[in-house]
Amino acid sequence: MKLGDLGEFGLISRIAANVAGGNGVITGIGDDAAVTALTPGMQLLTSTDMLLEDVHFRLSWHDPYRLGRKSLAVNISDIAAMGGIPLWATLSLAVPANLPLDFLDEFTRGFLSMAREHGVTLIGGDTCSSRNGLIISVTIMGEQHPELIVRRSGARSGDEIWVTGTLGDAAQGLALLEGTITPSRQGRGGVSGEACDAAEQFLLSRLLDPTPRAAAGRSLAEAGLVSAMIDISDGLVADFEHIAELSGVGGTIRLDAVPLSPAFRSVASVLPTSPYQHALTGGEDYELAFTAPPANHEKIVKLMKKCGIDGVPVGIVTSLPGVRVVAPDGTEYIPQSHGFTHFT
Amino acid sequence: MKLGDLGEFGLISRIAANVAGGNGVITGIGDDAAVTALTPGMQLLTSTDMLLEDVHFRLSWHDPYRLGRKSLAVNISDIAAMGGIPLWATLSLAVPANLPLDFLDEFTRGFLSMAREHGVTLIGGDTCSSRNGLIISVTIMGEQHPELIVRRSGARSGDEIWVTGTLGDAAQGLALLEGTITPSRQGRGGVSGEACDAAEQFLLSRLLDPTPRAAAGRSLAEAGLVSAMIDISDGLVADFEHIAELSGVGGTIRLDAVPLSPAFRSVASVLPTSPYQHALTGGEDYELAFTAPPANHEKIVKLMKKCGIDGVPVGIVTSLPGVRVVAPDGTEYIPQSHGFTHFT
Numbered sequence: 286m287k288l289g290d291l292g293e294f295g296l297i298s299r300i301a302a303n304v305a306g307g308n309g310v311i312t313g314i315g316d317d318a319a320v321t322a323l324t325p326g327m328q329l330l331t332s333t334d335m336l337l338e339d340v341h342f343r344l345s346w347h348d349p350y351r352l353g354r355k356s357l358a359v360n361i362s363d364i365a366a367m368g369g370i371p372l373w374a375t376l377s378l379a380v381p382a383n384l385p386l387d388f389l390d391e392f393t394r395g396f397l398s399m400a401r402e403h404g405v406t407l408i409g410g411d412t413c414s415s416r417n418g419l420i421i422s423v424t425i426m427g428e429q430h431p432e433l434i435v436r437r438s439g440a441r442s443g444d445e446i447w448v449t450g451t452l453g454d455a456a457q458g459l460a461l462l463e464g465t466i467t468p469s470r471q472g473r474g475g476v477s478g479e480a481c482d483a484a485e486q487f488l489l490s491r492l493l494d495p496t497p498r499a500a501a502g503r504s505l506a507e508a509g510l511v512s513a514m515i516d517i518s519d520g521l522v523a524d525f526e527h528i529a530e531l532s533g534v535g536g537t538i539r540l541d542a543v544p545l546s547p548a549f550r551s552v553a554s555v556l557p558t559s560p561y562q563h564a565l566t567g568g569e570d571y572e573l574a575f576t577a578p579p580a581n582h583e584k585i586v587k588l589m590k591k592c593g594i595d596g597v598p599v600g601i602v603t604s605l606p607g608v609r610v611v612a613p614d615g616t617e618y619i620p621q622s623h624g625f626t627h628f629t
Numbered sequence: 630m631k632l633g634d635l636g637e638f639g640l641i642s643r644i645a646a647n648v649a650g651g652n653g654v655i656t657g658i659g660d661d662a663a664v665t666a667l668t669p670g671m672q673l674l675t676s677t678d679m680l681l682e683d684v685h686f687r688l689s690w691h692d693p694y695r696l697g698r699k700s701l702a703v704n705i706s707d708i709a710a711m712g713g714i715p716l717w718a719t720l721s722l723a724v725p726a727n728l729p730l731d732f733l734d735e736f737t738r739g740f741l742s743m744a745r746e747h748g749v750t751l752i753g754g755d756t757c758s759s760r761n762g763l764i765i766s767v768t769i770m771g772e773q774h775p776e777l778i779v780r781r782s783g784a785r786s787g788d789e790i791w792v793t794g795t796l797g798d799a800a801q802g803l804a805l806l807e808g809t810i811t812p813s814r815q816g817r818g819g820v821s822g823e824a825c826d827a828a829e830q831f832l833l834s835r836l837l838d839p840t841p842r843a844a845a846g847r848s849l850a851e852a853g854l855v856s857a858m859i860d861i862s863d864g865l866v867a868d869f870e871h872i873a874e875l876s877g878v879g880g881t882i883r884l885d886a887v888p889l890s891p892a893f894r895s896v897a898s899v900l901p902t903s904p905y906q907h908a909l910t911g912g913e914d915y916e917l918a919f920t921a922p923p924a925n926h927e928k929i930v931k932l933m934k935k936c937g938i939d940g941v942p943v944g945i946v947t948s949l950p951g952v953r954v955v956a957p958d959g960t961e962y963i964p965q966s967h968g969f970t971h972f973t
Contacts, residue, residue: 293971316781317710317859318676323667332662335721335755335766366661377679377766411679414971417761422679422721424768437660515661627637627758
């Protein structure tokens, strides 16, 4: 069957058929608006992201299943950065007439697998035909108690700056796809070709199938341990700059503290250039950056372990504005760019 | 200044600068997610629509101010169809690099004027560059008491079928723009050229700057007068079919009861074809279709007057499935198509 045979309402029914009911969903897909109920006493968290073919993804790189997962993951990541509990999502798709129905089925399967993993219910959306590539627009809603919600604006001078996971993997995965870096398939630096492939697969999966740090973000917020939080979508420097600006502070990031994955190091080891550009300013890691009083240090380490993710301090919030990155020898490291931004 | 000089975050700041706080908005634009509070006891209503250049609009037809208004209006219309109170919206824009900044300023001005008229606050969104035309994605949220929310599924056999306003105006406006109908500028049927122009302007404004029936939808719901409701975006027949299907009923629509505007009649009078195709299956009127027990008839007429809009019964809900349109002589009128649908 083709999309043209199925039609707009057929496509909606096909997607809706795979959606189960969820927390607080009174009326899901199929009416003029979805009806949902927040937990009494909770506030609503709302975020939205748009993904465009040949801007945010390429069909030659992104298989539909992982593209579906990522479309929701980047939104869940925003709820995580507020310390919230993700609940509901809408999915709007503008679809080129020649896109195979199999692609849409796999995309939906991926989207709904990510939804299930995080307790999110698809409650509505919009579908239309596109003349120019696939367009995906997702809005996510979540909830949290007002006093537990973590904003970008709460960082205080003297707080430690933390990040979850490892940084730069997604940027290195993108560089691999773009051919900017081409590590030898023959092995390098004593590393076998097989180990190289495993490293590359890891970096690619970090780009193509990112894991939103939902449990970490929510746990940190509910434990009341953090003062400000953001998800790292444009690179650590650019995203921490948002925290600094909204909190009226600055920060110093220690270059040697930035967490790098073994795969990142293995690929970086054969490159002539500094790996830190990717780690500091590469987008799409979807890790969390947060700030917390030093007194909370041990509790945070323990909580992150409980969430199955590493969390490491990478610097200190300063009263002086501006974000500086400092090398072990005390010199300042100046990234070539601060992070990804559209239009410029 | 150009969009490229302004950059992504400059564009967001430029839009945010014109947004005032609103009902229940705790944190608006500028964090990972917006934070809002529903009125205690209310449920959340969510709907979303995507508008694509050269699919839903053309820049040669749609001036940016009215395009901004319409982008939000079509979403407010969905909340109205549930009997809800519109509250918050997110706006995602994918913008071609060569789009003048003036265009975006006017678009935003239009969007925010519609927002103000309906008490809606812009709480977030996403902006990115587009390689292929302007893309607009809006999600709207509203609220209502659970027992007052009106769904598509509540129509009962014997209920009257009502519509607000007049039908087919937007479709006739589109036909004027497309050149499918070209009424003479010299006047027709004794009507002066000036009156013709006024009629055409009315029809065009119905297409380009539709008025969502927010007060009517909310008032009908809060008065508990209606059993089912939908907004007419794809044509009365297609949209009433949704009510019929979800309610497990059918309906008979009386052709001579379908409300037509003087402008519609004036343009239709010079056409050789039946005007009812536009009135019954033309999209984008954004009027409301609803069903109600006959006992509520007088109260509905009065309430509609109070809302400053006409509401007229156009048919009867039947236990027999299927939607039939009947001419005054008792014969069945078969529309050429049931309404607009994507992909087919």
